[in-house]
Amino acid sequence: MSRGLLDAFKWLGTGRVYSLPWLKNRLEYSSDPERIAAYARTPFTRSRFVMEMLTQFHLSQQSIVVSEDGHARWLKRMSLAYMPREAVIPKMARAIVYGVLPPLDEGERTVLLTDPLIRELYRAMLEHTLGVEVLKPLDDCISQTRFPHGTRTMVLEGIMLSLRLHTKALLPVRYVLERTVFKRDYTMLRIARTLDQMVCDFSIPKPDSWLKALADLRTSGKITEAQFMGEIRSMLVSSFSLASALGSALLCLAARPRYQKRIREDPAFANYFALEVLRLYPPFRQFGYEPVLADGAPAIGTPPHEFMISVCPLHRNADYWDAPHRFHPERFEDPRAAKGFSYLPFGMGKRNCPGRRLSMSLMIETLRYVCSDASHIALVRRGSLPRGRGGRLVSFAVDASLTYRAKSTTGSSPEKLEARTRSRTR
Numbered sequence: 001m002s003r004g005l006l007d008a009f010k011w012l013g014t015g016r017v018y019s020l021p022w023l024k025n026r027l028e029y030s031s032d033p034e035r036i037a038a039y040a041r042t043p044f045t046r047s048r049f050v051m052e053m054l055t056q057f058h059l060s061q062q063s064i065v066v067s068e069d070g071h072a073r074w075l076k077r078m079s080l081a082y083m084p085r086e087a088v089i090p091k092m093a094r095a096i097v098y099g100v101l102p103p104l105d106e107g108e109r110t111v112l113l114t115d116p117l118i119r120e121l122y123r124a125m126l127e128h129t130l131g132v133e134v135l136k137p138l139d140d141c142i143s144q145t146r147f148p149h150g151t152r153t154m155v156l157e158g159i160m161l162s163l164r165l166h167t168k169a170l171l172p173v174r175y176v177l178e179r180t181v182f183k184r185d186y187t188m189l190r191i192a193r194t195l196d197q198m199v200c201d202f203s204i205p206k207p208d209s210w211l212k213a214l215a216d217l218r219t220s221g222k223i224t225e226a227q228f229m230g231e232i233r234s235m236l237v238s239s240f241s242l243a244s245a246l247g248s249a250l251l252c253l254a255a256r257p258r259y260q261k262r263i264r265e266d267p268a269f270a271n272y273f274a275l276e277v278l279r280l281y282p283p284f285r286q287f288g289y290e291p292v293l294a295d296g297a298p299a300i301g302t303p304p305h306e307f308m309i310s311v312c313p314l315h316r317n318a319d320y321w322d323a324p325h326r327f328h329p330e331r332f333e334d335p336r337a338a339k340g341f342s343y344l345p346f347g348m349g350k351r352n353c354p355g356r357r358l359s360m361s362l363m364i365e366t367l368r369y370v371c372s373d374a375s376h377i378a379l380v381r382r383g384s385l386p387r388g389r390g391g392r393l394v395s396f397a398v399d400a401s402l403t404y405r406a407k408s409t410t411g412s413s414p415e416k417l418e419a420r421t422r423s424r425t426r
């Protein structure tokens, strides 16, 4: 009897494959680089489950992230041409730091990083990736918006998926849940709608910009109105992932001040520091795939199988990382460390992240600026490294408070403050 019951919950394959056949779907969670490498050799696409999660998180059903492979490949390739040029990134980084940690005349200030970081990154993404001039009403609206950043837990979503609560018939139940249990997601959806509209009404596309290109695609009928709006909303969503990464980087820098000196003396070291931050605090905690046929067509008829990558356990897998829980950027001095399937902060294969280069460059330039003599602030030492929140799709540091002070060497006379303010590029 008990054996029969256990059989119903039989775990297939390795201890990391969970299979509940009676629930009709299989979710395999892996943090094993060899298993991931083997999976990567088979044809796959983004899984339905992750699509569902991303639709919730991206607050849209029409952006690249939640579209089919062909459309995603086409639009992704085009969008890469409009990513900010390397020369612009140091200015972007400085403007973000000024916005989040404004100049002080004297003393110290403590800020809760996440909300201001999302705000500044959203502005930066609008200006430099979407390529618009932000008009005052939009700028004011961004300043006044609070960005709730707690997405629902993945485990809960997994259970909902297993229990088929994602079907259309249960939309009314979900509607009630959204407004009672997942209030934050719902609030975020309302905020996103307001911001989308404000971007349409109060921004001017620059001549050779991604927004202008998207508008042309819409006019020529190559994308729909909903897809056009979906891409605008994507900017908001990517500012969340970037805010998570930059926030963790600043918190780690404050907790390990010896690296401030190291980066000031050797700016190239900022690259290793950023890689280590993304290893220990990957913004995306999970992503996943499902099989397709070799030509990319859906593998109808095969048993449903969602292959989820658990990024934190992967990045802390003791079989592949020495002292995996230690913050030790020097490990990336060996160029092999960031290669292969044991390190995947930006995903893998054809659905990997097109914002990777921009994100890495922005993290590196922010670290370099904060550690440099030109910086207007000095970080006050933090007692501990940040703590991330597990089980979410995108995770932020739980204890995101950062204390900083005016840098004594740069002085803080009104003239200098004004000069520094003028040097902001926004």
Ligand code: HEM
Binding pocket: 046, 064, 065, 066, 067, 072, 073, 076, 129, 234, 238, 239, 241, 242, 245, 282, 283, 284, 287, 288, 345, 346, 347, 348, 349, 350, 351, 352, 353, 354, 355, 356, 358, 359, 360
């Ligand atoms: C540190 C910051 C970021 C991290 C850690 C990150 C991570 C990821 C991950 C893990 C995926 C899923 C990959 C997969 O399923 O294989 C993804 C997809 C994506 N990311 Fe990022 N991302 C970041 C920043 C950005 C930025 C700044 C942009 C836009 C400029 C962006 C645009 C996208 C898009 C469009 C996709 C969907 C690609 C597709 O569906 O084919 N990301 N990102």
